[in-house]
Amino acid sequence: MPHRLPPALRSALGDLPWELPHGFLGADRETSDFESAQAVILPVPYEATTSYSGGTRFGPRSILEASRFIELYDQELDREIADVGIHTLPALALTKEGSTAASAELLSAYASVLASLGDRFPVVLGGEHAVSAPLVRATAERVAANGGGRLSVLQLDAHADLRDGYEGAPFSHASFAFRTLDVADYVQVGIRAVSSEERQVMRDRPDGVTVIWADEMWENDAWMDRAIEALGETVYLTVDVDYFDPSLVPSTGTPEPGGGDWYRTLRFLRRVFAERKVVGADVVELAPIPGLHAPDFLVAKLVYKLIGYRFFAGS
Ligand SMILES: [Mn+2]
Numbered sequence: 001m002p003h004r005l006p007p008a009l010r011s012a013l014g015d016l017p018w019e020l021p022h023g024f025l026g027a028d029r030e031t032s033d034f035e036s037a038q039a040v041i042l043p044v045p046y047e048a049t050t051s052y053s054g055g056t057r058f059g060p061r062s063i064l065e066a067s068r069f070i071e072l073y074d075q076e077l078d079r080e081i082a083d084v085g086i087h088t089l090p091a092l093a094l095t096k097e098g099s100t101a102a103s104a105e106l107l108s109a110y111a112s113v114l115a116s117l118g119d120r121f122p123v124v125l126g127g128e129h130a131v132s133a134p135l136v137r138a139t140a141e142r143v144a145a146n147g148g149g150r151l152s153v154l155q156l157d158a159h160a161d162l163r164d165g166y167e168g169a170p171f172s173h174a175s176f177a178f179r180t181l182d183v184a185d186y187v188q189v190g191i192r193a194v195s196s197e198e199r200q201v202m203r204d205r206p207d208g209v210t211v212i213w214a215d216e217m218w219e220n221d222a223w224m225d226r227a228i229e230a231l232g233e234t235v236y237l238t239v240d241v242d243y244f245d246p247s248l249v250p251s252t253g254t255p256e257p258g259g260g261d262w263y264r265t266l267r268f269l270r271r272v273f274a275e276r277k278v279v280g281a282d283v284v285e286l287a288p289i290p291g292l293h294a295p296d297f298l299v300a301k302l303v304y305k306l307i308g309y310r311f312f313a314g315s
Contacts (some may be wrong), residue, residue: 023087024041025086040086045059046092048099048102055251059286062288063286063296063299067303069297074304110138123282123306124281124283125303126284128253129176130176137180139280140183152184153236156189158243158258159254160188160198160209161176164178173253185210189217189268190243192213215258228272232276235279236278236281237269239282242256248294250289251292283302286299
């Protein structure tokens, strides 16, 4: 379908086999139109403070590219999730004048995006995890302004990101959660690499930070109840892809052995979406490895599942 062709060319060239567009799912204009879309993808390929190995700025592009090859029919939910309409915004290129300026820019940009979305479900594709601090803050402020109470953040991650700044940068990928403890409570799942200081932050704030250690997840499913009970009514979901075992997703800056697998994670997330109101999500820290497509595809499919669960988790 020649969705992006100018009208003047459509009649003459409309039957040619044009490549799919490069937005999420390669969706054509009819199914991805902003007005009718119920979900919106915002790529934020921001990378400044990655500590080990880089490449997260290529994450959004690889996720979008891989998403073009996802089967639209979802066997678990028995429907084409894409029918909800998924619109992909242009990528937001944040300022390079330091992480503090970039964070402020994203806070104000995302607040404006949220104000224009209405009830649409936003999913941000990072970029490094530093982007989640302004996303959480803007979401928390909007939820509070609408009388929704205090925001809970569900963080799937190998790391707690509870450092009070890292290598001189207050808005670092390693401190996004600490930076937002004033506006949100955290439930952190899959954690398996923390500093002594972060462990102390967890001990000092038992109500503000609930931790599900990765090794607990492999014993039985009791952690799922504990995690969901700790979540308030309104939830923001942030997925650092290093949450997954690196045998599934080696394409990330600081991989840690252990962590989440595919089906257990989906089972948990479906319950979260069914039992709580999830108002937004981000998926960050994919640093694609050229030629290794499976992790990119996993992350793209995860994003598709999140959108599916948002609208059909209880069905
Ligand atoms: Mn992490």
